[in-house]
Amino acid sequence: MDQLFHALADATRRDIVRRTLDGSHSVSALAREYPMSFAAVQKHVAVLERAGLVTKQRRGREHLVAGNPAALAAARDALDRLELVWRDRVARMADLLAADASADNSPDNEDFR
Structure with missing residues (x-):
């Protein structure tokens, strides 16, 4: 590749x-x-x-x-696989940030008071 x-x-x-x-x-x-x-x-x-x-x-x-054309198809497949990996990573980061934000806004959080 x-x-x-x-x-x-x-x-x-x-x-x-x-x-x-x-x-x-x-x-x-x-x-x-x-x-x-x-x-x-x-x-x-x-x-x-x-x-x-x-x-x-x-x-x-x-x-x-x-x-x-087969070589270009192989390149496309490799890029598609990388796209899936990065989309999954970005989605996981977004979930972690959302969970962190909701924990910061929780009434149990002493910094919130």
């Missing part, structure tokens, strides 16, 4: 993933879309490939890049 989220942390890489989810694109065609060198786009693709977000296939002289 660390590699996956590291790869998605960069806007260019997120855009490459978005573009490649609809089918294969050559690295050279992708490189024309960005204000950077071909080599820089190749490096972004390599990071995405190591993270499993894209696959690269050679066809003749071209390297074709295709997005991997």
